[in-house]
Amino acid sequence: MRRKPGRLLPIELAICEAAAALRRRGGDGEFHGYEIARTIGDAENVRLLTAYGTLYRALARLEKMGLLRSRWEDPAIPARENRPGRRLYTLTALGDAAFEEARREAEAAARRRARRRLAPA
């Protein structure tokens, strides 16, 4: 999908939205890839989660754009819990602002569409 300058792609918007939802739910605002895929799946009420390639490519892109920040968790934790280590992402202040702007634009576009539908021919 081609990106319009200064715009987020739908998958990027969905990731930011899921990250904001996870932060609202409580916790330290850090999330890992699978958590995001599950949150997007639950929000959109779909059973098939975002594909590996699509999700991790989008996460890498968002990090490169400065909207997300990531770190690997302390190796002692996965060793204690007997599982692979998680890469933990956080929404940055820039990511927050970009998401809010994108959300405002999407709402305004939806309102414009609704007005156009209701307008007499």
Next chain:
Amino acid sequence: MTITLATALRLVRSWTRIYTARMEREARDARRDEIESDLWEFHEDARRRGASPTGIALHMLLRLALGAPDDLLWRAEQIHVRPRLVREALWTVAAASIAFVWWLSSALQAVDPQRSYEPINVVRLLYPVHPVARVPLPLPAPPPIDFGRARRSGRAACSAEELRDGPKAVRYP
């Protein structure tokens, strides 16, 4: 762990190793570890939700297949190949596959005009050699039993044994 699930896990790991091969160590290891973590989390979560191992395996394979073009595009970005080239190559492969199936169906039809070689039948014919997606394809319905003919000939539509044990084998055309 069932064979299906083990195979799905092996396929996802193998594919990840393939598309991250010969890349910078940091990017390669990060992607492999991230996929490994996702596989573990997904497996644990699906198990907690009561999903069957086959369901989990199919879900993993679908996530793998749907994300494969993005994996290749990500690799292209990492090794500084223009993503447009990869996208064009993917479209070319898809178009060439369709053209090949169409050509094969026409060629087979010309060689053996008695049988129907619709493109979907050709896909079924090629299907056993397909290396990854062994998802069962829908088979045509078995021919209906002609009760009228049985009545006309005075014979039963099926034997007493078949009536008791069910049909011995269903033959597809």
